[in-house]
Amino acid sequence: MATIAKNKLTLFYVLIAVTFLYSLPAMVSVVLNILEGGFGQLDRNLPMFWGGEPVNATQMAALFIFNMCIPALLFSAYKAIPKYLLIVLSVVFVVSLLCVLRLGSRTQLAIFMLSLIISLVVAIPKRSFKENSVTFTVFAILLGIVATQVSLDLDSDILATFASRMEDDGAADIASGGGRTKLWMKSIDNMFEKPFGWDLEEFGYSHNLWLDALRVGGFIPFVILILYSLRFINLIYNIFFSKKIDMSFQILCLTYTLGFFSLFMVEPGIDGTFTLFILFCLFVGLVRQHYLSVTTSNTSIINNN
Secondary structure, eight states, rough: HHHHHHHHHHHHHHHHHHHHHHHHHHHHHHHHHHHHHHOOOOOOEEEEETTTOOOTTHHHHTTTGGGGGGHHHHHEEEEEOOHHHHHHHHHHHHHHHHHHHHHHHHHHHHHHHHHHHHHHHHHGGGGGGEEEEEEHHHHHHHHHHHHHSSSSOOOOOHHHHHHHHHHHHHHHHTTTTTTHHHHHHHHHHHHHHTTTTTOGGTTOOOHHHHHHHHHOOOOHHHHHHHHHHHHHHHHHHHHHHHHTTTTHHHHHHHHHHHHHHHTTSSOEEEEEEEHHHHHHHHHHHHHHHHHHHHHHHHHHHHOOO
16 A cells, blocks of 8 residues: 555656646746746747747647646645645746736636636545645635735736737637637538548638547547547546545546646647647556556455455
8 A cells, every 4th residue: 555655646746747847848938038028018929949939829828737737736735745846836836827827828727726626626525624724724825915915907017918818809709719619510510511521721720629630530530539538537537436546646637637628628639739639648548557556456455355
């Protein structure tokens, strides 16, 4: 059992390290842009620091999805994480949040809020009254600091890009996912009319991992990817309801899954964020292996007894 606990903590650290490295190029690029021109710049497409070519703001922001889950992870596993690492991860989150505000990404802010809510819903019933009291006291202090020290007015420089985007897009655009729902409907129509796929020039990307797979490869790859995704969701379901899996690992799986699927629902996936899809496959393999090692080990112990 000690070996399993050690392996779980190692896997926890590995996933955090890999996802941090995934975000590092974007973080450096956006920070350099902020230092150069501040938050008042309205151009959301920023260059990567090593090439200079502008990168679409949505693609740049996608690199921060796991950093937006850091508060949820810290809340669930702060006892197991060394204090120096708590400080490092907190700094990484604050810097990432500033970068997301500079990019004006609604998706990343939604991931931050939803992942935090998930961690609270999962953890609160499993913790003592004292632990929950400490948690909410810390939250209250942090909210007080933010409310008194940070200007949340949409006219402030720090929210300039975000406010400009909200004004430009409007409520109708937000409700339609930036026009993506029309693309999804066209793709679903094409699933029956053109089951072997269609050209990108017809109406561009579908902005959905599964529908873009349908566009490129046709109906069979689309079904295979759907089945792969459903099997993974079933794995996360089993992890969430397993009493053998540590709560911190459950929350990591839930919040990272939220991050992956939030992007896959609105981005081309393999076409647009291929590295993220590869990272998703790595995540699926690591999580599945850990789940099997825990459940198999417990079964072996029972049989031996």
